[in-house]
Amino acid sequence: MGAGREPETRRAKRGRTPFRLKVTVVERGGGARAGAGLGRWLALVAPRRARGQVTVAIAPDRTVRALNRRFLGIDRPTDVLSFPSGGRPRGAQPRRLRRRAREGDWLGDIVIARGVARAQAREGGHPMAVEVRILALHGLLHLLGYDHETDDGRMASLEERLRRLGGLPLALLERDS
Numbered sequence: 001m002g003a004g005r006e007p008e009t010r011r012a013k014r015g016r017t018p019f020r021l022k023v024t025v026v027e028r029g030g031g032a033r034a035g036a037g038l039g040r041w042l043a044l045v046a047p048r049r050a051r052g053q054v055t056v057a058i059a060p061d062r063t064v065r066a067l068n069r070r071f072l073g074i075d076r077p078t079d080v081l082s083f084p085s086g087g088r089p090r091g092a093q094p095r096r097l098r099r100r101a102r103e104g105d106w107l108g109d110i111v112i113a114r115g116v117a118r119a120q121a122r123e124g125g126h127p128m129a130v131e132v133r134i135l136a137l138h139g140l141l142h143l144l145g146y147d148h149e150t151d152d153g154r155m156a157s158l159e160e161r162l163r164r165l166g167g168l169p170l171a172l173l174e175r176d177s
Helices: 008-013 038-045 061-072 114-124 128-143 154-165 172-176
Strands: 021-027 052-059 080-084 106-113
Touching: 021 038, 038 052, 038 128, 052 061, 052 114, 052 128, 061 080, 061 106, 061 114, 080 128, 106 114, 106 128, 114 128, 128 154
Parallel strands: 021 052, 052 106
Antiparallel strands: 080 106
16 A cells, blocks of 8 residues: 555445455355355455455365365365465366356455354454454465465565454464464
């Protein structure tokens, strides 16, 4: 954000900036709608370079565990997984999450484990909807190519800035450190 410029969220809320990011939220596994308002919020706080379509699925832990085992070889659920559209082996995109999009429009899919998110929200002392936003933002940054394990803090810094812009408590990487 340069000097004299408004945060992107304020411009977008006033209707001056069309959404660059289209987010579809899919919830599986019942319970309260943790993803209510998530798509609009994520589109508002997303980095300027985030353009295209994303699906965020809030799924049962067993689904996320199966995806984690299949694609990362880790046999346990995790809080969030990201499946970028480019550079992935054919068939790696979960079938249930596929959407039709022109080549280049599709950023990828984010899958959030409902039970893990619920437990982390309880531990963090905030509502489940806040935890889902924290995880969706983290997943989106991975779709954009950020990798907190190898980028010398660039992802953590950006996530912290966007988290503040979006009115969230600690970002996932701040919490984990």
